[in-house]
Amino acid sequence: MGTTQLETVPEPKYWHLKTVLSEALDSEFAVGEILPNERELAARFGVARATLRQALEQLELEGRLQRRRGVGTTVAPPRVGVAVADPGPAWPGADGTADTWQPVDGGEAIPPAAVAELLNVAPDRPVHVVRRTRMSRSQPLAAELLYVPAESLPGLSSIDAPTGAARARVILRELQRLELESRDQAVELGSARADDARELDRLPGAPVLVVTTRYRAQGRTAAVAVATYRADTCRLTFGDTGGGVRLLAG
Protein backbone atom coordinates (compact mmCIF):
# COMPACT_ATOMS: atom_id res chain seq x y z
CA MET A 1 0.00 0.00 0.00
CA GLY A 2 1.94 3.02 -1.24
CA THR A 3 1.54 6.71 -0.61
CA THR A 4 -0.74 7.48 -3.50
CA GLN A 5 -1.08 11.22 -3.67
CA LEU A 6 -4.51 12.79 -3.72
CA GLU A 7 -4.92 15.13 -6.64
CA THR A 8 -7.20 18.09 -6.61
CA VAL A 9 -10.25 16.41 -8.06
CA PRO A 10 -13.86 17.50 -8.17
CA GLU A 11 -14.91 14.56 -6.05
CA PRO A 12 -14.60 14.70 -2.26
CA LYS A 13 -11.34 13.55 -0.73
CA TYR A 14 -12.96 10.87 1.37
CA TRP A 15 -14.63 9.41 -1.69
CA HIS A 16 -11.41 9.17 -3.61
CA LEU A 17 -9.73 7.83 -0.50
CA LYS A 18 -12.36 5.15 -0.22
CA THR A 19 -11.69 4.04 -3.80
CA VAL A 20 -7.95 3.89 -3.26
CA LEU A 21 -8.34 1.95 -0.04
CA SER A 22 -10.84 -0.38 -1.62
CA GLU A 23 -8.42 -1.29 -4.37
CA ALA A 24 -5.63 -1.74 -1.86
CA LEU A 25 -7.85 -4.12 0.11
CA ASP A 26 -8.42 -6.20 -3.00
CA SER A 27 -4.80 -6.46 -3.99
CA GLU A 28 -2.65 -6.13 -0.91
CA PHE A 29 -4.54 -7.44 2.07
CA ALA A 30 -5.87 -10.79 3.20
CA VAL A 31 -9.08 -11.34 5.13
CA GLY A 32 -8.50 -10.79 8.82
CA GLU A 33 -5.36 -8.77 8.33
CA ILE A 34 -4.93 -5.68 10.50
CA LEU A 35 -4.62 -2.31 8.78
CA PRO A 36 -2.29 0.42 10.01
CA ASN A 37 -3.99 2.54 12.63
CA GLU A 38 -6.07 5.56 11.71
CA ARG A 39 -3.48 8.17 12.70
CA GLU A 40 -0.85 6.56 10.54
CA LEU A 41 -3.18 6.03 7.58
CA ALA A 42 -4.28 9.66 7.76
CA ALA A 43 -0.67 10.85 7.79
CA ARG A 44 0.24 8.53 4.95
CA PHE A 45 -2.53 9.94 2.75
CA GLY A 46 -2.01 13.49 3.91
CA VAL A 47 -5.52 14.07 5.25
CA ALA A 48 -7.03 14.81 8.63
CA ARG A 49 -8.02 11.83 10.69
CA ALA A 50 -11.71 12.77 10.44
CA THR A 51 -11.52 12.59 6.68
CA LEU A 52 -9.82 9.23 6.77
CA ARG A 53 -12.47 8.02 9.17
CA GLN A 54 -15.22 9.06 6.77
CA ALA A 55 -13.72 6.74 4.17
CA LEU A 56 -13.31 3.88 6.64
CA GLU A 57 -16.89 4.35 7.78
CA GLN A 58 -18.19 3.79 4.26
CA LEU A 59 -16.02 0.75 3.74
CA GLU A 60 -17.30 -0.69 7.00
CA LEU A 61 -20.87 0.03 5.87
CA GLU A 62 -20.18 -1.96 2.72
CA GLY A 63 -18.85 -4.86 4.74
CA ARG A 64 -15.28 -4.50 3.60
CA LEU A 65 -13.81 -3.56 6.98
CA GLN A 66 -14.40 -4.30 10.59
CA ARG A 67 -13.36 -1.82 13.26
CA ARG A 68 -13.16 -2.53 16.95
CA ARG A 69 -12.27 -0.09 19.64
CA GLY A 70 -9.09 -0.92 21.48
CA VAL A 71 -8.15 -3.49 18.86
CA GLY A 72 -7.86 -2.06 15.39
CA THR A 73 -9.26 -2.21 11.86
CA THR A 74 -9.30 -5.55 10.08
CA VAL A 75 -10.26 -6.74 6.63
CA ALA A 76 -13.72 -8.29 6.84
CA PRO A 77 -14.62 -11.64 5.30
CA PRO A 78 -17.32 -11.67 2.61
CA ARG A 79 -20.82 -11.26 3.95
CA VAL A 80 -22.61 -14.42 4.98
CA GLY A 81 -25.82 -15.24 3.19
CA VAL A 82 -28.58 -15.67 5.75
CA ALA A 83 -31.81 -17.41 4.78
CA VAL A 84 -34.71 -15.36 6.04
CA ALA A 85 -37.72 -16.79 4.20
CA ASP A 86 -36.57 -20.26 3.26
CA PRO A 87 -37.88 -22.82 2.57
CA GLY A 88 -41.51 -22.21 3.51
CA PRO A 89 -43.59 -20.64 6.20
CA ALA A 90 -42.84 -22.05 9.62
CA TRP A 91 -43.23 -20.91 13.18
CA PRO A 92 -40.05 -19.69 14.77
CA GLY A 93 -38.16 -22.53 16.41
CA ALA A 94 -39.71 -25.18 14.18
CA ASP A 95 -36.69 -25.94 12.02
CA GLY A 96 -35.69 -28.89 14.13
CA THR A 97 -32.13 -29.98 13.60
CA ALA A 98 -30.53 -27.04 11.84
CA ASP A 99 -32.01 -24.30 13.96
CA THR A 100 -29.46 -21.57 14.47
CA TRP A 101 -31.66 -19.50 16.73
CA GLN A 102 -31.10 -19.67 20.47
CA PRO A 103 -33.81 -18.57 22.88
CA VAL A 104 -32.36 -16.13 25.37
CA ASP A 105 -35.21 -14.88 27.47
CA GLY A 106 -38.97 -14.92 27.76
CA GLY A 107 -41.55 -12.86 29.58
CA GLU A 108 -44.20 -10.23 29.16
CA ALA A 109 -43.85 -6.65 28.00
CA ILE A 110 -45.70 -3.82 26.33
CA PRO A 111 -44.85 -3.92 22.63
CA PRO A 112 -43.77 -0.89 20.60
CA ALA A 113 -46.68 1.05 19.14
CA ALA A 114 -45.93 -0.16 15.62
CA VAL A 115 -46.00 -3.80 16.73
CA ALA A 116 -49.19 -3.34 18.76
CA GLU A 117 -50.86 -2.01 15.65
CA LEU A 118 -49.76 -5.00 13.57
CA LEU A 119 -51.02 -7.34 16.28
CA ASN A 120 -54.25 -5.39 16.52
CA VAL A 121 -54.06 -5.08 20.29
CA ALA A 122 -54.37 -2.03 22.51
CA PRO A 123 -51.07 -0.11 22.64
CA ASP A 124 -50.71 -0.51 26.40
CA ARG A 125 -51.53 -4.21 26.66
CA PRO A 126 -48.60 -6.45 27.63
CA VAL A 127 -47.96 -9.48 25.42
CA HIS A 128 -45.67 -12.49 25.58
CA VAL A 129 -42.17 -11.70 24.42
CA VAL A 130 -39.39 -14.04 23.40
CA ARG A 131 -35.85 -12.88 22.88
CA ARG A 132 -33.69 -14.95 20.57
CA THR A 133 -30.24 -14.69 19.09
CA ARG A 134 -29.07 -16.07 15.79
CA MET A 135 -25.50 -17.27 15.69
CA SER A 136 -23.15 -18.39 12.96
CA ARG A 137 -19.62 -19.60 13.55
CA SER A 138 -19.99 -18.49 17.16
CA GLN A 139 -20.59 -14.94 15.98
CA PRO A 140 -23.93 -13.19 16.62
CA LEU A 141 -25.77 -12.33 13.42
CA ALA A 142 -29.14 -11.18 14.64
CA ALA A 143 -31.18 -10.38 17.71
CA GLU A 144 -34.93 -10.89 17.61
CA LEU A 145 -37.92 -9.97 19.71
CA LEU A 146 -41.01 -12.07 19.10
CA TYR A 147 -44.33 -10.67 20.30
CA VAL A 148 -47.25 -13.01 20.92
CA PRO A 149 -50.59 -11.81 22.33
CA ALA A 150 -52.09 -13.96 25.07
CA GLU A 151 -55.07 -14.73 22.80
CA SER A 152 -52.77 -16.61 20.47
CA LEU A 153 -51.72 -19.04 23.19
CA PRO A 154 -54.87 -20.32 24.92
CA GLY A 155 -52.99 -23.36 26.23
CA LEU A 156 -50.44 -21.32 28.15
CA SER A 157 -51.35 -20.89 31.78
CA SER A 158 -49.41 -18.28 33.65
CA ILE A 159 -49.08 -20.63 36.63
CA ASP A 160 -46.80 -23.27 35.17
CA ALA A 161 -44.76 -20.77 33.20
CA PRO A 162 -41.10 -20.67 34.19
CA THR A 163 -38.83 -17.70 33.61
CA GLY A 164 -35.91 -16.86 31.38
CA ALA A 165 -34.85 -19.03 28.47
CA ALA A 166 -37.02 -21.92 29.68
CA ARG A 167 -40.07 -19.70 29.41
CA ALA A 168 -39.03 -18.70 25.91
CA ARG A 169 -39.03 -22.35 24.89
CA VAL A 170 -42.47 -22.88 26.38
CA ILE A 171 -43.91 -19.97 24.39
CA LEU A 172 -42.32 -21.21 21.17
CA ARG A 173 -43.65 -24.72 21.78
CA GLU A 174 -47.18 -23.43 22.37
CA LEU A 175 -47.00 -21.36 19.18
CA GLN A 176 -46.33 -24.43 17.09
CA ARG A 177 -49.66 -25.93 18.09
CA LEU A 178 -51.40 -23.34 15.93
CA GLU A 179 -51.83 -23.92 12.23
CA LEU A 180 -49.77 -21.30 10.45
CA GLU A 181 -51.59 -19.87 7.47
CA SER A 182 -49.14 -17.42 5.99
CA ARG A 183 -46.29 -15.14 6.74
CA ASP A 184 -45.08 -11.88 5.27
CA GLN A 185 -41.96 -9.89 5.85
CA ALA A 186 -40.46 -6.46 5.42
CA VAL A 187 -36.86 -5.30 5.44
CA GLU A 188 -35.67 -1.83 6.27
CA LEU A 189 -32.57 -0.05 7.47
CA GLY A 190 -32.28 0.91 11.10
CA SER A 191 -29.72 1.59 13.80
CA ALA A 192 -29.14 -0.77 16.67
CA ARG A 193 -30.77 0.07 19.99
CA ALA A 194 -28.53 -0.22 23.03
CA ASP A 195 -29.79 -3.70 23.98
CA ASP A 196 -29.54 -5.11 20.49
CA ALA A 197 -26.11 -3.58 20.07
CA ARG A 198 -24.85 -5.41 23.15
CA GLU A 199 -26.29 -8.66 21.83
CA LEU A 200 -24.69 -8.13 18.43
CA ASP A 201 -21.29 -7.12 19.79
CA ARG A 202 -21.55 -3.71 18.16
CA LEU A 203 -21.80 -0.13 19.36
CA PRO A 204 -25.24 1.45 19.75
CA GLY A 205 -26.34 3.04 16.52
CA ALA A 206 -24.59 0.51 14.33
CA PRO A 207 -26.44 -0.03 11.04
CA VAL A 208 -28.79 -3.02 11.09
CA LEU A 209 -31.27 -4.59 8.73
CA VAL A 210 -34.60 -4.81 10.51
CA VAL A 211 -36.76 -7.73 9.39
CA THR A 212 -40.36 -7.57 10.53
CA THR A 213 -42.24 -10.85 10.14
CA ARG A 214 -45.98 -11.16 10.53
CA TYR A 215 -47.32 -14.63 11.30
CA ARG A 216 -50.95 -15.24 10.47
CA ALA A 217 -53.12 -18.00 11.93
CA GLN A 218 -56.83 -18.42 12.49
CA GLY A 219 -57.53 -15.49 10.25
CA ARG A 220 -55.58 -12.92 12.19
CA THR A 221 -52.05 -11.84 13.04
CA ALA A 222 -50.98 -14.32 15.69
CA ALA A 223 -47.44 -13.09 16.24
CA VAL A 224 -44.95 -10.49 15.09
CA ALA A 225 -41.18 -10.85 15.10
CA VAL A 226 -38.74 -7.96 14.82
CA ALA A 227 -35.25 -9.21 14.01
CA THR A 228 -32.24 -6.92 13.70
CA TYR A 229 -29.41 -8.30 11.59
CA ARG A 230 -25.90 -6.86 11.55
CA ALA A 231 -25.84 -4.96 8.28
CA ASP A 232 -22.07 -5.16 8.01
CA THR A 233 -21.86 -8.93 8.06
CA CYS A 234 -25.19 -10.16 6.67
CA ARG A 235 -26.72 -10.61 3.25
CA LEU A 236 -30.35 -11.61 3.64
CA THR A 237 -31.52 -14.22 1.16
CA PHE A 238 -35.10 -14.83 0.21
CA GLY A 239 -35.28 -18.36 -0.98
CA ASP A 240 -36.19 -19.85 -4.26
CA THR A 241 -39.80 -19.07 -5.04
CA GLY A 242 -39.85 -21.80 -7.65
CA GLY A 243 -41.90 -25.00 -7.26
CA GLY A 244 -44.65 -23.92 -4.96
CA VAL A 245 -45.55 -20.63 -6.51
CA ARG A 246 -45.25 -22.02 -10.01
CA LEU A 247 -48.23 -24.15 -9.14
CA LEU A 248 -50.11 -20.95 -8.48
CA ALA A 249 -48.95 -19.23 -11.62
CA GLY A 250 -49.40 -22.19 -13.95
Next chain:
Amino acid sequence: MGTTQLETVPEPKYWHLKTVLSEALDSEFAVGEILPNERELAARFGVARATLRQALEQLELEGRLQRRRGVGTTVAPPRVGVAVADPGPAWPGADGTADTWQPVDGGEAIPPAAVAELLNVAPDRPVHVVRRTRMSRSQPLAAELLYVPAESLPGLSSIDAPTGAARARVILRELQRLELESRDQAVELGSARADDARELDRLPGAPVLVVTTRYRAQGRTAAVAVATYRADTCRLTFGDTGGGVRLLAG
Protein backbone atom coordinates in the same frame (compact mmCIF):
# COMPACT_ATOMS: atom_id res chain seq x y z
CA MET B 1 -38.02 -9.76 31.67
CA GLY B 2 -34.53 -8.46 31.38
CA THR B 3 -31.73 -7.46 33.66
CA THR B 4 -31.82 -3.71 33.73
CA GLN B 5 -28.46 -3.27 35.33
CA LEU B 6 -27.59 0.36 35.62
CA GLU B 7 -23.92 0.45 34.82
CA THR B 8 -21.89 3.60 34.67
CA VAL B 9 -22.88 4.40 31.13
CA PRO B 10 -21.59 7.68 29.80
CA GLU B 11 -23.97 8.12 26.91
CA PRO B 12 -22.43 9.97 23.97
CA LYS B 13 -23.79 13.45 23.40
CA TYR B 14 -24.91 12.75 19.86
CA TRP B 15 -26.86 9.72 21.05
CA HIS B 16 -28.72 11.68 23.69
CA LEU B 17 -29.22 14.47 21.19
CA LYS B 18 -30.75 12.02 18.75
CA THR B 19 -33.23 10.85 21.39
CA VAL B 20 -34.23 14.39 22.26
CA LEU B 21 -34.65 15.35 18.62
CA SER B 22 -36.57 12.18 17.88
CA GLU B 23 -39.10 12.98 20.60
CA ALA B 24 -39.36 16.55 19.40
CA LEU B 25 -40.09 15.28 15.90
CA ASP B 26 -42.93 13.16 17.24
CA SER B 27 -44.56 15.88 19.25
CA GLU B 28 -43.72 19.23 17.74
CA PHE B 29 -43.23 18.81 14.03
CA ALA B 30 -45.40 17.84 11.10
CA VAL B 31 -44.29 15.83 8.09
CA GLY B 32 -42.59 18.10 5.58
CA GLU B 33 -41.89 20.83 8.07
CA ILE B 34 -38.49 22.49 7.89
CA LEU B 35 -36.23 22.29 10.92
CA PRO B 36 -34.03 25.17 12.05
CA ASN B 37 -30.69 25.09 10.28
CA GLU B 38 -27.75 23.11 11.64
CA ARG B 39 -25.84 26.08 12.99
CA GLU B 40 -28.81 27.27 14.97
CA LEU B 41 -29.70 23.81 16.26
CA ALA B 42 -26.12 23.24 17.37
CA ALA B 43 -26.11 26.56 19.22
CA ARG B 44 -29.47 25.82 20.78
CA PHE B 45 -28.25 22.50 22.18
CA GLY B 46 -24.83 23.83 23.09
CA VAL B 47 -22.81 21.43 20.96
CA ALA B 48 -20.47 21.70 18.02
CA ARG B 49 -22.04 21.51 14.62
CA ALA B 50 -20.25 18.23 13.87
CA THR B 51 -21.85 16.63 16.90
CA LEU B 52 -25.26 17.87 15.93
CA ARG B 53 -24.69 16.51 12.44
CA GLN B 54 -23.88 13.08 13.83
CA ALA B 55 -27.31 12.98 15.43
CA LEU B 56 -29.04 14.21 12.28
CA GLU B 57 -27.18 11.61 10.24
CA GLN B 58 -28.61 8.80 12.33
CA LEU B 59 -32.11 10.19 12.18
CA GLU B 60 -31.81 10.43 8.41
CA LEU B 61 -30.57 6.83 8.31
CA GLU B 62 -33.69 5.80 10.19
CA GLY B 63 -35.89 7.62 7.73
CA ARG B 64 -37.01 10.29 10.16
CA LEU B 65 -35.36 13.23 8.41
CA GLN B 66 -34.52 14.32 4.93
CA ARG B 67 -31.64 16.68 4.31
CA ARG B 68 -30.98 18.51 1.09
CA ARG B 69 -28.06 20.73 0.34
CA GLY B 70 -29.03 24.29 -0.39
CA VAL B 71 -32.55 23.70 0.93
CA GLY B 72 -32.63 22.48 4.51
CA THR B 73 -33.67 19.63 6.76
CA THR B 74 -37.28 18.47 6.66
CA VAL B 75 -39.31 15.91 8.54
CA ALA B 76 -39.61 12.81 6.38
CA PRO B 77 -42.89 11.00 5.73
CA PRO B 78 -43.14 7.36 6.88
CA ARG B 79 -41.26 4.95 4.68
CA VAL B 80 -43.14 3.56 1.73
CA GLY B 81 -43.62 -0.18 1.55
CA VAL B 82 -42.24 -1.47 -1.73
CA ALA B 83 -43.21 -4.91 -2.96
CA VAL B 84 -40.09 -6.71 -4.10
CA ALA B 85 -41.16 -10.33 -4.41
CA ASP B 86 -44.91 -10.07 -4.81
CA PRO B 87 -47.05 -11.82 -5.92
CA GLY B 88 -45.11 -14.49 -7.77
CA PRO B 89 -42.16 -14.96 -10.04
CA ALA B 90 -42.35 -12.84 -13.14
CA TRP B 91 -39.89 -11.46 -15.60
CA PRO B 92 -39.13 -7.79 -15.14
CA GLY B 93 -41.55 -5.64 -17.09
CA ALA B 94 -44.28 -8.26 -17.09
CA ASP B 95 -46.65 -6.65 -14.59
CA GLY B 96 -48.68 -5.05 -17.32
CA THR B 97 -50.91 -2.29 -16.07
CA ALA B 98 -49.43 -1.38 -12.70
CA ASP B 99 -45.78 -1.46 -13.65
CA THR B 100 -43.93 1.25 -11.81
CA TRP B 101 -40.62 0.53 -13.49
CA GLN B 102 -39.53 2.74 -16.35
CA PRO B 103 -36.89 1.57 -18.80
CA VAL B 104 -34.21 4.22 -19.13
CA ASP B 105 -31.51 2.77 -21.30
CA GLY B 106 -30.38 -0.42 -22.98
CA GLY B 107 -27.13 -1.64 -24.44
CA GLU B 108 -24.22 -3.92 -23.89
CA ALA B 109 -21.58 -3.84 -21.18
CA ILE B 110 -19.18 -6.00 -19.20
CA PRO B 111 -20.89 -6.94 -15.94
CA PRO B 112 -19.27 -6.66 -12.51
CA ALA B 113 -17.30 -9.73 -11.53
CA ALA B 114 -19.87 -10.81 -8.96
CA VAL B 115 -22.64 -10.68 -11.57
CA ALA B 116 -20.59 -12.51 -14.18
CA GLU B 117 -20.10 -15.29 -11.70
CA LEU B 118 -23.81 -15.55 -10.99
CA LEU B 119 -24.51 -15.64 -14.71
CA ASN B 120 -21.76 -18.20 -15.21
CA VAL B 121 -20.16 -16.27 -18.06
CA ALA B 122 -16.56 -15.21 -18.55
CA PRO B 123 -15.77 -12.06 -16.53
CA ASP B 124 -14.82 -10.06 -19.63
CA ARG B 125 -17.75 -11.01 -21.82
CA PRO B 126 -20.19 -8.17 -22.55
CA VAL B 127 -23.87 -8.90 -21.92
CA HIS B 128 -27.13 -7.09 -22.60
CA VAL B 129 -27.86 -4.48 -19.99
CA VAL B 130 -31.12 -2.71 -19.21
CA ARG B 131 -31.29 0.29 -16.93
CA ARG B 132 -34.60 0.95 -15.23
CA THR B 133 -35.92 3.32 -12.60
CA ARG B 134 -38.71 2.70 -10.16
CA MET B 135 -40.83 5.70 -9.32
CA SER B 136 -43.51 6.40 -6.75
CA ARG B 137 -45.36 9.68 -6.47
CA SER B 138 -42.91 11.12 -8.98
CA GLN B 139 -40.06 10.36 -6.62
CA PRO B 140 -37.34 7.88 -7.58
CA LEU B 141 -37.23 4.85 -5.29
CA ALA B 142 -34.80 2.55 -7.00
CA ALA B 143 -32.36 2.24 -9.87
CA GLU B 144 -31.77 -1.15 -11.43
CA LEU B 145 -29.32 -2.75 -13.79
CA LEU B 146 -30.52 -5.94 -15.46
CA TYR B 147 -27.88 -8.19 -16.99
CA VAL B 148 -28.87 -10.68 -19.68
CA PRO B 149 -26.33 -12.87 -21.51
CA ALA B 150 -26.78 -13.13 -25.27
CA GLU B 151 -27.44 -16.86 -24.92
CA SER B 152 -30.63 -16.09 -23.02
CA LEU B 153 -32.07 -14.12 -25.96
CA PRO B 154 -31.66 -16.24 -29.10
CA GLY B 155 -34.37 -14.25 -30.84
CA LEU B 156 -32.59 -10.93 -30.51
CA SER B 157 -30.63 -10.02 -33.59
CA SER B 158 -28.16 -7.21 -33.18
CA ILE B 159 -29.24 -5.78 -36.54
CA ASP B 160 -32.75 -4.66 -35.71
CA ALA B 161 -31.84 -3.53 -32.22
CA PRO B 162 -32.43 0.18 -31.60
CA THR B 163 -30.66 2.16 -28.91
CA GLY B 164 -31.59 3.78 -25.62
CA ALA B 165 -34.92 3.17 -23.90
CA ALA B 166 -36.35 1.57 -27.02
CA ARG B 167 -33.64 -1.04 -26.91
CA ALA B 168 -34.37 -1.66 -23.25
CA ARG B 169 -37.96 -2.45 -24.13
CA VAL B 170 -36.89 -4.86 -26.86
CA ILE B 171 -34.68 -6.78 -24.45
CA LEU B 172 -37.43 -6.96 -21.84
CA ARG B 173 -39.91 -8.18 -24.45
CA GLU B 174 -37.55 -10.91 -25.63
CA LEU B 175 -36.96 -12.02 -22.05
CA GLN B 176 -40.63 -12.68 -21.55
CA ARG B 177 -40.63 -15.30 -24.28
CA LEU B 178 -38.66 -17.59 -21.99
CA GLU B 179 -40.42 -19.71 -19.45
CA LEU B 180 -39.36 -18.49 -16.02
CA GLU B 181 -38.68 -21.35 -13.65
CA SER B 182 -37.77 -19.66 -10.41
CA ARG B 183 -36.30 -16.58 -8.88
CA ASP B 184 -34.32 -15.91 -5.74
CA GLN B 185 -33.26 -12.70 -4.12
CA ALA B 186 -30.82 -11.27 -1.64
CA VAL B 187 -30.83 -7.97 0.23
CA GLU B 188 -27.81 -6.22 1.62
CA LEU B 189 -26.69 -2.77 2.65
CA GLY B 190 -24.57 -0.74 0.27
CA SER B 191 -23.69 2.80 -0.63
CA ALA B 192 -24.86 4.44 -3.82
CA ARG B 193 -22.42 4.61 -6.71
CA ALA B 194 -22.19 7.95 -8.46
CA ASP B 195 -24.53 6.97 -11.31
CA ASP B 196 -27.16 5.43 -9.05
CA ALA B 197 -26.94 8.41 -6.73
CA ARG B 198 -27.77 10.76 -9.58
CA GLU B 199 -30.71 8.60 -10.57
CA LEU B 200 -31.97 8.47 -6.99
CA ASP B 201 -31.56 12.19 -6.35
CA ARG B 202 -29.08 11.54 -3.56
CA LEU B 203 -25.41 12.20 -2.97
CA PRO B 204 -22.88 9.50 -3.83
CA GLY B 205 -22.35 7.18 -0.89
CA ALA B 206 -25.92 7.49 0.34
CA PRO B 207 -27.10 4.29 2.06
CA VAL B 208 -29.03 1.96 -0.23
CA LEU B 209 -30.59 -1.46 -0.01
CA VAL B 210 -29.16 -3.59 -2.78
CA VAL B 211 -31.53 -6.28 -4.04
CA THR B 212 -29.92 -8.92 -6.22
CA THR B 213 -32.42 -11.04 -8.14
CA ARG B 214 -31.46 -14.19 -9.98
CA TYR B 215 -33.87 -15.34 -12.70
CA ARG B 216 -33.67 -18.98 -13.69
CA ALA B 217 -34.94 -20.46 -16.94
CA GLN B 218 -34.05 -23.51 -18.95
CA GLY B 219 -32.09 -24.93 -16.07
CA ARG B 220 -29.65 -22.05 -15.73
CA THR B 221 -29.39 -18.45 -14.58
CA ALA B 222 -30.89 -16.50 -17.46
CA ALA B 223 -30.63 -13.01 -16.03
CA VAL B 224 -29.49 -11.12 -12.95
CA ALA B 225 -30.88 -7.83 -11.74
CA VAL B 226 -29.14 -5.54 -9.25
CA ALA B 227 -31.54 -2.95 -7.89
CA THR B 228 -30.51 -0.24 -5.44
CA TYR B 229 -33.32 1.16 -3.32
CA ARG B 230 -33.08 4.36 -1.30
CA ALA B 231 -32.63 3.09 2.23
CA ASP B 232 -34.00 6.26 3.77
CA THR B 233 -37.37 6.12 2.06
CA CYS B 234 -38.00 2.44 1.34
CA ARG B 235 -39.24 -0.52 3.35
CA LEU B 236 -38.93 -3.63 1.19
CA THR B 237 -41.82 -6.06 1.54
CA PHE B 238 -41.68 -9.72 0.68
CA GLY B 239 -45.18 -10.77 -0.09
CA ASP B 240 -47.46 -13.24 1.52
CA THR B 241 -45.96 -16.69 1.22
CA GLY B 242 -49.33 -18.22 2.00
CA GLY B 243 -51.35 -20.23 -0.52
CA GLY B 244 -48.69 -21.38 -2.91
CA VAL B 245 -46.05 -22.52 -0.52
CA ARG B 246 -48.60 -24.12 1.76
CA LEU B 247 -49.16 -26.60 -1.02
CA LEU B 248 -45.52 -27.51 -0.73
CA ALA B 249 -45.51 -27.75 3.02
CA GLY B 250 -48.76 -29.65 3.32
Next chain:
DNA sequence: AAGTGGTCTAGACCACGCA
Protein backbone atom coordinates in the same frame (compact mmCIF):
# COMPACT_ATOMS: atom_id res chain seq x y z
C1' DA C 1 0.84 1.53 30.58
C1' DA C 2 0.40 1.70 25.83
C1' DG C 3 -2.22 1.73 21.79
C1' DT C 4 -6.53 1.43 19.46
C1' DG C 5 -10.87 3.37 17.67
C1' DG C 6 -14.83 6.68 19.35
C1' DT C 7 -16.30 11.30 20.56
C1' DC C 8 -16.03 16.24 20.44
C1' DT C 9 -14.57 20.99 19.42
C1' DA C 10 -14.24 25.55 16.84
C1' DG C 11 -13.23 27.01 13.34
C1' DA C 12 -12.87 27.33 7.65
C1' DC C 13 -14.29 26.89 2.95
C1' DC C 14 -17.11 24.65 -0.81
C1' DA C 15 -21.33 23.18 -3.69
C1' DC C 16 -25.87 23.82 -4.36
C1' DG C 17 -30.85 25.75 -4.57
C1' DC C 18 -33.37 29.64 -4.65
C1' DA C 19 -35.05 34.40 -4.75
Next chain:
DNA sequence: GCGTGGTCTAGACCACTTT
Protein backbone atom coordinates in the same frame (compact mmCIF):
# COMPACT_ATOMS: atom_id res chain seq x y z
C1' DG D 1 -26.13 37.00 -3.27
C1' DC D 2 -27.56 34.60 0.42
C1' DG D 3 -28.57 30.66 3.19
C1' DT D 4 -28.43 25.81 3.24
C1' DG D 5 -26.12 21.42 4.03
C1' DG D 6 -21.40 19.01 2.69
C1' DT D 7 -16.45 18.68 3.33
C1' DC D 8 -12.19 19.35 5.81
C1' DT D 9 -8.78 20.58 9.38
C1' DA D 10 -5.83 20.10 13.64
C1' DG D 11 -6.15 19.48 17.49
C1' DA D 12 -8.08 17.24 22.38
C1' DC D 13 -9.85 13.82 25.42
C1' DC D 14 -12.40 9.37 26.37
C1' DA D 15 -13.46 4.23 26.38
C1' DC D 16 -11.76 0.05 25.53
C1' DT D 17 -8.52 -3.92 24.86
C1' DT D 18 -4.25 -5.88 25.23
C1' DT D 19 0.33 -6.33 27.17
